[in-house]
Amino acid sequence: MEQAVHAIDVNLVTCESIYVSLAALREGLGQAYRDRAAVVHLSPADMKRLQIRDGDRVELTAASGSVVVAAEADGDLEEGAGRMPLSLYSNRLAEYRPSRWPLPALRLIQSTVSPTGKGVTPVEDLLVRRTVA
Amino acid sequence: MPRKDLQPLQIYRLLPRTNCKLCGCPTCYAFAFNLISRSRRVEDCPELLKDEFGESFRALKKMLGEGERIAGSDHVLDRSRCTGCGDCVAVCIRALTTITKNGRLAQRAAVPPPLKVMDGRLQVVEWSSCKRAVPGLDICNLCAEKCPFSALDLVKPEEPDQEDS
Amino acid sequence: MRSRSLVCTGCGCLCDDIQVQTNDSRPILIENACAKGAAHIQASFNPERRPHCTIGGRQCGPGEAVAEARRLLGNSRNPLIFGLDSSTLSAQSLAIALARKLGGSIDSAASFSYGPLLAAMLGGDLPACSLAEVKDRADLLLYWGADPPNTHPRHLSLHSYYAYSEYNPAGWYPRVTLVCVEVRRTELSSMSKPAIRIKPGEDRAVIEAITGEAQSQVGAAQGLAELIRKSHFCVLFCGLGLMHSLGGDPGPLVRMARLFAGSTRMAVIPMISEVNMMGFCRLLHQTAGQVSSVGFKDGTAAGREHSFLEQVRRRSADCVLIVGSDPFAALPQSVMENLGDAKIVCLSPLATASTMAADVVIPTALPGVECGGSVLRMDGVEVALAELEKGAYPTEEAVLSRLLEIL
Numbered sequence: 001m002e003q004a005v006h007a008i009d010v011n012l013v014t015c016e017s018i019y020v021s022l023a024a025l026r027e028g029l030g031q032a033y034r035d036r037a038a039v040v041h042l043s044p045a046d047m048k049r050l051q052i053r054d055g056d057r058v059e060l061t062a063a064s065g066s067v068v069v070a071a072e073a074d075g076d077l078e079e080g081a082g083r084m085p086l087s088l089y090s091n092r093l094a095e096y097r098p099s100r101w102p103l104p105a106l107r108l109i110q111s112t113v114s115p116t117g118k119g120v121t122p123v124e125d126l127l128v129r130r131t132v133a
Numbered sequence: 134m135p136r137k138d139l140q141p142l143q144i145y146r147l148l149p150r151t152n153c154k155l156c157g158c159p160t161c162y163a164f165a166f167n168l169i170s171r172s173r174r175v176e177d178c179p180e181l182l183k184d185e186f187g188e189s190f191r192a193l194k195k196m197l198g199e200g201e202r203i204a205g206s207d208h209v210l211d212r213s214r215c216t217g218c219g220d221c222v223a224v225c226i227r228a229l230t231t232i233t234k235n236g237r238l239a240q241r242a243a244v245p246p247p248l249k250v251m252d253g254r255l256q257v258v259e260w261s262s263c264k265r266a267v268p269g270l271d272i273c274n275l276c277a278e279k280c281p282f283s284a285l286d287l288v289k290p291e292e293p294d295q296e297d298s
Numbered sequence: 299m300r301s302r303s304l305v306c307t308g309c310g311c312l313c314d315d316i317q318v319q320t321n322d323s324r325p326i327l328i329e330n331a332c333a334k335g336a337a338h339i340q341a342s343f344n345p346e347r348r349p350h351c352t353i354g355g356r357q358c359g360p361g362e363a364v365a366e367a368r369r370l371l372g373n374s375r376n377p378l379i380f381g382l383d384s385s386t387l388s389a390q391s392l393a394i395a396l397a398r399k400l401g402g403s404i405d406s407a408a409s410f411s412y413g414p415l416l417a418a419m420l421g422g423d424l425p426a427c428s429l430a431e432v433k434d435r436a437d438l439l440l441y442w443g444a445d446p447p448n449t450h451p452r453h454l455s456l457h458s459y460y461a462y463s464e465y466n467p468a469g470w471y472p473r474v475t476l477v478c479v480e481v482r483r484t485e486l487s488s489m490s491k492p493a494i495r496i497k498p499g500e501d502r503a504v505i506e507a508i509t510g511e512a513q514s515q516v517g518a519a520q521g522l523a524e525l526i527r528k529s530h531f532c533v534l535f536c537g538l539g540l541m542h543s544l545g546g547d548p549g550p551l552v553r554m555a556r557l558f559a560g561s562t563r564m565a566v567i568p569m570i571s572e573v574n575m576m577g578f579c580r581l582l583h584q585t586a587g588q589v590s591s592v593g594f595k596d597g598t599a600a601g602r603e604h605s606f607l608e609q610v611r612r613r614s615a616d617c618v619l620i621v622g623s624d625p626f627a628a629l630p631q632s633v634m635e636n637l638g639d640a641k642i643v644c645l646s647p648l649a650t651a652s653t654m655a656a657d658v659v660i661p662t663a664l665p666g667v668e669c670g671g672s673v674l675r676m677d678g679v680e681v682a683l684a685e686l687e688k689g690a691y692p693t694e695e696a697v698l699s700r701l702l703e704i705l
Contacts, residue, residue, distance in 0.1 A: 011498060013481055013482055013498050015445065015448070015482065015484070015539075016445065016448045016449050016538075017448055018216050018333070018334065018447065018448040018449070018451065021334060021448075022216075022333055022334060022337055025308075025334065025337035025338055025341055025347075026337050026340075026341070028346070028347060028649055029651065064630060064631075064632035065631065065632060076482065076483040077482075081498075083482055088627060088631075088651065091627070091628070091629065091630050091631055092630075092631050092632075094630040094632075095630055095632055096607060096611065096629070096630055096632070096633045098607075098608070098611070101545055102545045102546055102547075103410050103541075103542055103545055103546050104410060104607065104629055104630050104633065105542075105630075106542065106629075106630065107538070107539060107542040107543070108498050108499060108542070108543075126631065127626070127651055127654055127655065128626055128631055128634045128635055128637070128651070128655050129655075130637065130638060130642070130655050130657075215333070216332055216333045216334070216447070216451050217331065217332035217333040217334075217335075217336065217451065218332055218447060218451040218452055218454070218455060219330070219332065219451075219452050219455040219456070220454060220455045220460055222455065223454075223455040223456075223460035223461065224460055227460075249329065249330070250329070250330055250331070250332065251327060251328070251329050251330075252327060252328050252336050253328065253331060253332055253333035253334070253335065253336030253337060254333065279460075279489070281447040281485040281486070281488065281489060282447065282485060
């Protein structure tokens with residue numbers, strides 16, 4: 001058996017998903033939103049390299065943060081490519097560095113994927129906490 | 134896009150084949166027809182719920198999808214996938230009155246649209262207008278074919294009570 | 299039970315054929331609206347989806363909250379108003395007046411999405427057309443970086459492809475070509491012929507290959523150019539995918555439109571998701587000459603330093619008034635964390651990540667359900683919103699004009 005790779009780099013493309021918007025409209029930022037938004041689609045080849053199966057959790061780490069989401073294979077994706085719904089989860093990974101790119105990089109995110117035993121990041125952890133006076 | 138046409142035999146092979154009648158069908162073969170037409174659900178078979186049939190149960194679920202038959206129509210809708218975009222309604226209205234008669238295009242008398250989106254989901258409101266409901270008209274699949282989320286499927290009209298053994 | 303016609307404000311489509319049957323002022327059946335629209339209308343009748351009127355997390359009356367908002371805005375040295383993409387035109391002009399009175403800045407999500415494109419359109423550099431024209435006459439629908447089944451569910455069935463008015467007698471087939479340019483397989487690409495697949499970030503290179511600015515050959519470019527050249531009336535629906543990939547710069551699109559200007563008619567429609575981003579950009583353009591990021595501190599100035607993103611990043615805004623928008627969900631959290639010390643006042647019809655982060659929350663009426671008004675659709679056509687039921691919440695207009703009065 002091939003040795004499992006611990007982590008790989010992927011280029012994540014984010015896209016709007018109607019099911020994420022519907023969950024947010026119907027129930028706010030609850031369980032349904034988490035189930036729909038906390039997903040990353042990877043190429044079958046990368047899933048194999050990481051030795052993970054559909055539904056296994058992975059940690060995505062980018063320059064500005066990390067989240068734990070469920071992985072799913074998508075035969076449409078090439079090796080090294082990933083896809084994720086646009087949500088609080090992808091926005092945790094996105095960064096805004098005007099010196100590099102004039103807009104916040106919400107749509108194309110460079111990230112590292114590694115299998116993890118941790119649970120999916122709760123939505124509450126993704127809300128910006130402020131000390132409300 | 135609609136699912137590939139399912140064959141009764143293909144379904145039958147996954148059933149317990151005990152003809153126990155607990156699902157309400159006279160035979161397992163009849164149950165297979167009913168599953169394809171979505172007038173019965175996989176869960177209606179008590180045998181399939183047992184552990185020993187776990188694999189068959191999952192395979193059947195995958196083949197048949199989450200769709201549920203909209204009562205009184207050929208339409209099978211996966212309610213969790215339907216976004217109410219109305220593409221099916223729009224193509225249906227265009228295709229509704231154009232038919233082929235003796236190999237030529239012809240016009241059919243105006244009828245009320247069969248499909249409508251209500252509360253954000255597709256509903257069949259006037260089944261009698263659907264081309265599929267009128268014997269002798271073209272078999273139309275457009276609504277299911279044009280569904281962007283593959284939420285809609287069409288099943289063959291109910292088989293006349295199965296001429297099985 | 300009564301039946302009412304409604305314009306849906308669930309997304310930028312502004313579907314105007316919605317019928318709602320109500321009983322005891324609650325909707326019991328919503329006809330024609332997509333799932334997103336129906337959920338949007340129902341959300342306004344779901345108390346759990348509405349925010350509470352609060353100051354520092356403590357519930358209070360709207361009068362008290364408005365007074366606190368006034369105090370925070372009045373004490374601020376650098377107030378910033380953000381949002382308004384989903385507000386009516388009258389609320390938007392009140393907000394502009396408020397920013398002027400406060401000597402603060404005003405900005406909307408347009409500054410990091412369609413702003414520059416809308417500026418090019420308002421300045422006459424990019425040709426526009428209405429959705430009615432699309433339906434009647436366009437023969438090439440080109441969706442670029444846009445996936446309407448996920449963002450504007452009824453865009454194709456009500457405004458473009460399936461709504462096309464000239465049909466083949468042989469069936470539903472419209473005499474129109476649906477093309478999409480995307481970086482991945484989407485629900486739209488499965489119905490487009492052809493669906494052109496490009497690499498992420500390659501959009502500019504493709505356009506430059508079409509216009510001949512770049513020597514490099516991009517496979518997709520030639521076929522696309524050929525399709526546009528052969529068409530009589532091509533409508534380019536620009537999605538956020540394209541805008542982000544171009545870094546917001548509409549320049550390549552302007553040059554492409556110029557290139558084809560002689561041979562075909564080409565028009566651009568931005569796939570705006572917000573109900574009235576178009577209206578706000580036009581209003582600001584009329585008052586300040588810019589579509590977004592305007593400051594009124596010393597006279598009227600516009601520029602990057604007045605944008606929401608820059609002010610948040612540099613922590614220069616000390617009080618932010620968010621009107622009907624949800625930047626805490628839409629922007630990277632690493633940016634929004636910079637608002638740690640600023641005071642935030644949030645006017646919102648629905649509970650969102652932003653109402654959860656705000657110091658003062660004032661729930662407002664949902665435009666198009668609880669109050670009427672006018673908005674500009676993505677093609678610039680003015681649409682009058684209907685009111686379904688007057689709710690218990692004040693309108694944005696009422697809150698903003700109260701703030702204007704007492705400041």
